[in-house]
Amino acid sequence: MSRWTMSANLELNQAVERLNAGGADILNLAFGESRLPVLASLADLLAAAAHETAYGPVAGTPAVRDAAAGFFGRRGLPTDPEQVIVTPGSKPLLMAVQLVAGGDVLLPQPCWNSYAPQARMAGRTPITVPIPRECGGVPDPAALRAAIRTARARGLDPRLLICTLPDTPTGTVAPPDLVRAVCEIAEEADLTVLSDEIYRDTLHDVRTPLLSPAEVLPHRTVVTTGLSKSLALGGWRIGLGRFPAGALGERIRAGVLAVASDLWSTLARPMQEAAGYAFGDPPEIRHRLAASARLHGAVARTLHSIMVAAGARCRPPTGAFYVYPDFEPLRAPLAGLGITDSPSLQQYLLDEYDISVLAGHQLGDDAGALRFKAATSMLYGHTDEEQHAALASTDPVSLPHIRRTMTRIETALADLHARCRAEPVG
Amino acid sequence: MSRWTMSANLELNQAVERLNAGGADILNLAFGESRLPVLASLADLLAAAAHETAYGPVAGTPAVRDAAAGFFGRRGLPTDPEQVIVTPGSKPLLMAVQLVAGGDVLLPQPCWNSYAPQARMAGRTPITVPIPRECGGVPDPAALRAAIRTARARGLDPRLLICTLPDTPTGTVAPPDLVRAVCEIAEEADLTVLSDEIYRDTLHDVRTPLLSPAEVLPHRTVVTTGLSKSLALGGWRIGLGRFPAGALGERIRAGVLAVASDLWSTLARPMQEAAGYAFGDPPEIRHRLAASARLHGAVARTLHSIMVAAGARCRPPTGAFYVYPDFEPLRAPLAGLGITDSPSLQQYLLDEYDISVLAGHQLGDDAGALRFKAATSMLYGHTDEEQHAALASTDPVSLPHIRRTMTRIETALADLHARCRAEPVG
Numbered sequence A, B: 001m002s003r004w005t006m007s008a009n010l011e012l013n014q015a016v017e018r019l020n021a022g023g024a025d026i027l028n029l030a031f032g033e034s035r036l037p038v039l040a041s042l043a044d045l046l047a048a049a050a051h052e053t054a055y056g057p058v059a060g061t062p063a064v065r066d067a068a069a070g071f072f073g074r075r076g077l078p079t080d081p082e083q084v085i086v087t088p089g090s091k092p093l094l095m096a097v098q099l100v101a102g103g104d105v106l107l108p109q110p111c112w113n114s115y116a117p118q119a120r121m122a123g124r125t126p127i128t129v130p131i132p133r134e135c136g137g138v139p140d141p142a143a144l145r146a147a148i149r150t151a152r153a154r155g156l157d158p159r160l161l162i163c164t165l166p167d168t169p170t171g172t173v174a175p176p177d178l179v180r181a182v183c184e185i186a187e188e189a190d191l192t193v194l195s196d197e198i199y200r201d202t203l204h205d206v207r208t209p210l211l212s213p214a215e216v217l218p219h220r221t222v223v224t225t226g227l228s229k230s231l232a233l234g235g236w237r238i239g240l241g242r243f244p245a246g247a248l249g250e251r252i253r254a255g256v257l258a259v260a261s262d263l264w265s266t267l268a269r270p271m272q273e274a275a276g277y278a279f280g281d282p283p284e285i286r287h288r289l290a291a292s293a294r295l296h297g298a299v300a301r302t303l304h305s306i307m308v309a310a311g312a313r314c315r316p317p318t319g320a321f322y323v324y325p326d327f328e329p330l331r332a333p334l335a336g337l338g339i340t341d342s343p344s345l346q347q348y349l350l351d352e353y354d355i356s357v358l359a360g361h362q363l364g365d366d367a368g369a370l371r372f373k374a375a376t377s378m379l380y381g382h383t384d385e386e387q388h389a390a391l392a393s394t395d396p397v398s399l400p401h402i403r404r405t406m407t408r409i410e411t412a413l414a415d416l417h418a419r420c421r422a423e424p425v426g
Helices: A008-021 A040-048 A062-073 A091-101 A115-121 A141-153 A176-188 A247-263 A269-279 A283-309 A328-336 A342-353 A384-392 A400-422 B008-021 B040-048 B062-073 B091-101 B115-121 B141-153 B176-188 B247-263 B269-279 B283-309 B328-336 B342-353 B384-392 B400-422
Strands: A084-088 A104-109 A126-130 A158-164 A192-196 A221-226 A238-242 A372-375 B084-088 B104-109 B126-130 B158-164 B192-196 B221-226 B238-242 B372-375
Touching (some): A040 A269, A062 A084, A062 A238, A062 A269, A084 A269, A091 A158, A091 A192, A091 A247, A091 B247, A115 B247, A126 A141, A238 A269, A283 A384, A283 A400, A342 A400, B040 B269, B084 B247, B084 B269, B091 B221, B091 B238, B104 B115, B126 B141, B176 B192, B328 B400
Parallel strands (some): A104 A158, B158 B192
């Protein structure tokens, strides 16, 4: 039974919350929960739908599927309501696709920490492939080709490739050329692509091009998304899947619906009512999405600057609410502080600075690397008032409550940097 | 991918709803959805909790776990809040327990139609064992001993036994002596017991003894339940699990929490607020549970009489909202009507009488047997007013809207019986 271990991000978050409840003051950068107030209209819709207690269709009501089809259509993916299903968060959906698609699963390294456990749960072997230098969320094309060859030689059967656009943990978006190169390999190798686009509406700048693999390989790409990140509704557990048109897509969707019928039945009906409204993209939703993305971008860019100033290499964030610094340039002096790998780096930041980050090895990265994920999404304020101010501001980092937090991080990282400079380099 | 097929009950329900939406008038006895109005206080609590958007602990908030511990305590199972978790319905919980417990899964035959697919999803082999003559929900003890022996001889490794008290599909409750006999075998064979008690609060008569395997084998029994059946909240997806105290229980709970963290995160937070209230068993909840159970019992007993009058053998229902008639006594004349097995029996009732039932083979029973499951839970009225009247009545079957439905079923079954008598018996 020891093969089942708790999801690192959720476990760390619970540990930090327990410590803080006991009087500690740990700054939680380890958990990708977007702490922003729920839109009043969404809360009202949930409240109004409280009398909805029937199971309804496994895939979701016709109304929510119509809205979801429109949602994808407005994002470059014309969609029939028969191609979509809503789910209780995207986690069970991601697992069901891995179960149904058949074969082993190719993952970018690093990637979100639940893909690999889900693959194992589904009886698949996760095969990790390093990301390219410029971004995360997709494997490096040359490494992908090699990984498929090696996996087949080892007797594995890679059949599914998971991409994340925009990406967690790097906060980057794979550029279109790279998406095309990866898709070309997927086509050649007869892979199904699972494109996790849960951060799509958090692109910091709408002019950043985002090419979905579903546009390149329309007949072999499943897209998943949800409202946890873009509308800060993690605790509502609303997920959404889009299956490709055509025979393969219909087979996967039927299989996922079969799994759904035995594994979760449906997304809770009151949630479907609220989701239907959000998927419709009315003006206030679009406004909230834009305000949130601007906020995520502003704070993530500041966090990026802090990491770079402290001596890390770090890809500039362009989506989601993460940075993924690499302290390799400071390996020698960090070793003098006892920091030799990502677990000791995570521990040092917690012990010395009361800052909680998620070490890269928890995301499938080499434990020996000096990388971690830091999320900005819980830094926007403790009260609804502070969070609303953050959403409304064109310069949120200048707000006193965010400024204070960023200064705390900056001071800690600058101190780490100073300690490094004080170390004799061996 | 063809191994994934849609849950029979959900699929049939969707098909019937589509046909009825298109103008058909099919009576749906195939689906165990309790159609009763939501309690106003529960709807109010859900509405008031709409602003709760944080993930929170995977196991559920301290408040809902405290309430759940009390819930079990009042049902003969003293429980610490650390022993429970709340889940989005009990389906993913049941699957997670099968995944984590290890080994293959022993099931009563017939049983609820999602256990076996869940076992297969978890990579386990389902091993079905016939139920005894007097009830369903547990395997016949002698047959269980033999099945364990045979399974081991075949190289299988039975490690988990699922029981259902009260039972679907039979609507019966295994008597305490039988539970003890089954538990004795589980202890000898070192099995973990998963006791699905989702129908516990639907016992038609509170004086009917219900002995939980968790009382007999406290250290090796996991109990699952939820609010879908007892409080008619299927569309809210609220499940609950209780893990045994001791090392085995802690190991299973930790494993299930690990699976949960990667597969569903948490039960939606607003649902947790409503669930916490319901698990507290305040007077209005107890009153609603009692009224619902009385209603289920009255209608199920009438349905039982109709089946027996039509020539079927049928265990008298004492819990849940099902009967499971066996038309074996009419095998010869039914054959003359083209009815030779459970699929043709299900089809005949649909074609000739517009009555939808769930054939026994869908529940793991022998397809050659002439058995089906019929649910009463969607017969209580089409409007809130009718349903409230049904809940309030001491003789709900005498209410015109329920009377009409029961007469329709009675007429159909009496006609079937008459056609049988008209058949020359070969």
